[in-house]
Amino acid sequence: MAQKPSIPKGTRDFSPAEVAKRNYIFSTIKTNFEKFGFQPIETPSFENSETLMGKYGEEGDRLIFKILNSGNYFFDKNKIEIPVSIDDLQVKSAEDISKEELIQLNQFTSKISEKALRYDLTVPFARYVVQHQNEIEFPFKRYQIQPVWRADRPQKGRFREFYQCDADVVGSNSLWQEVELVQLYDSVFSQLGLNGVTIKINNRKILSGIAEVIGASDKLIDFTVALDKLDKIGEDGVKKEMLEKGISESAIEKVQPLFNFTGTISEKIQKLAVLLANSEEGMKGVNELQFICDNVSTLGLQTAFLDLDVTLARGLNYYTGAIFEVAAPKGVAMGSIGGGGRYDDLTGIFGLKNMSGVGISFGLDRIALVIEELGLFPEAVLATSKALFLNFGDKEALYAMQAIGKLRQAGIKVELYPDNAKIGKQFQHADKRGIPFTVLVGEEEILNNQYAIKNLASGEQQKVDFATLVTLLQ
Incomplete structure (x- = not known):
């Protein structure tokens, strides 16, 4: 007996409906990337x-x-x-x-093995910039939407093949880029109907400054990893973990303000300025945050909220300035649906020094799950053909095909049932496919240059001329 076909663990097949939903998200993200001046590039699937x-x-x-x-x-x-x-x-x-x-x-x-599938889009982008540095006009704003591969242990929500959607600016230190990236997040999520996402922001220099002020610079990673768990294990749990990692009680005392770090963004920035007054690095971070948050506040956001989260510590070895993470709207249990930050030396790994960059990415799979959970996919996304022309024989099919050609030119999705099968079977096909209308064409309709259109939801049927048919299907 032939073995049942299967796919490798950690990969997925996508049905027509799933692909339509994913394309809707891709298209929204892409439109916004281009609106903000980002240009598309693609790199090979293996390097x-x-x-x-x-x-x-x-x-x-x-x-x-x-x-x-x-x-x-x-x-x-x-x-x-x-x-x-x-x-x-x-x-x-x-x-x-x-x-x-x-x-x-x-x-x-x-x-x-001299080649490997790409693991993310950032390293190939760095390679691209170095390889093409003489053709690129800097600052260079690029976006990339392509699949990446990881030989990870497959588990719920973790796949070996998945898409990344990245936008980066390389070749400029200006903090206006960070302001724009916050606006870009806001624009995409507002257009997708995901109102009320929280764009969390922090700065790597602030984390370094805090570790410096409490005399634990050598414990920066331990300190931030513990602080990052504040919402999960609470103040006592975080302090216990810090002590276990060798951070002194007096050091922990100095950061007491971080454990109840509430208030507006400007109040939080004031608290940080007091805490980090003696750290040059820390104060640089405070000033950068102040610039970004003040300008975002003045310009305003459509539906997203900006929040300063001092426990945010993603990609510590990687980021050197602003750090971003996007949380789904309140009430939806989901990890981050986007993230990014500023890196001072993206291309240094390939020998091109001092090329600063800042970028963000969108978590496509998680975004799709959140939109699904909140029922926010527009009906138009899921619609297949608008109408199915039933097949009563070759003469009728030819008459139908002439109308179908004109309807398609008008941008309307329609199709002919290919076989002269029982009418019940043809109706059933339209129903299973979720096609809202059927069009019937018999001897009488051909004679009078008409079409009988039936709304499958209401059961209502009427005979119309071609112009009315177009109007109804639009």
């Missing part, structure tokens, strides 16, 4: 391994999908030295491989 390896930390390296070179390398002992423990390595999961074994495996892999 040379050395472009990707070592750019995402040890954990990231494990999750990069390698592509096997063509050719029979495995048995060509002259070309390649196979690690002694290759059999052991095959049965181990990535988490159980020791550092030495990982180095050995990577050396082996590099000989049989």
Whole structure:
């Protein structure tokens, strides 16, 4: 018996309805990217391994999908030295491989695999900028909407293949870019009907400043990781974790204001200015936040809220200035639906120094789930054809096809049932496909140059001329 077909774990098939919904989101994001002056680029789905390896930390390296070179390398002992423990390595999961074994495996892999599927859109973008620096007009505003791949353990909401939607500006230090990116988030989510999202903002320099002020600069990561859990484990839990990580009681006392960090944005900024008065780095962060928040406030947002969240600490090794994260509207339980920030040296990894950039991305899959949960997909998105012309035979089908051609030219989605099947079966087909109208054409209609149109929801049927048919279907 033939084996039942399947797809690899962590990948998905999308039905016509799902693709229509995703395209609606893509199209909204793309329209706004272009409205804000971002230009599209595309990069290959796979890159040379050395472009990707070592750019995402040890954990990231494990999750990069390698592509096997063509050719029979495995048995060509002259070309390649196979690690002694290759059999052991095959049965181990990535988490159980020791550092030495990982180095050995990577050396082996590099000989049989010179390419890898891209892990994100940021590193390929950095490579693109360096490679094409003489053709690019800086500052360069680019957007990219393409799939990425991660050899992750598949679990709920985590896939091995998914789309990223990124917009970045590279080649400018101006904080007006951050102001515009907040507006871009607001514009996209307002257009999607997701009113009331919260755009959280923080600054990497503020986190560094706090760690400096309390004399725990060497514990910056431990400090921010613990602080980030404030809403989950509460003040006592955070303090306990900080003590366990070797942060002193006197240091924790100094950051007491952070544990009840409430008020308006300007009140929060004032509190930070007091707390960070003795940190040059921290005060730079305060001034940057003040500029962004004041200008966003003056210009106003359509439906989103801007909030200063001092516990926000995404991508610490990566970001150097503003950090963004977008939370779904209140009442929807969902992780972040977007995020980003400022990085001072995006292209340094490829030898082009001091090229500052700032960017944001949209979490397509999560956005789709939130819109679905709130019932905000417009009906037009899901509609298939507007009308199905029933088939009573070749003569009638030809008459129908002449009308169908003109309707399609008018931008109306219509189709002919291809077979001269039982009428009940044709009606059933329209119903299952969610097509709202059927058009019947028999001897009498041809004779009088008419069309019988039936509204399947109400059951109402009327005979009309072509001009009226167009009006009804529009």
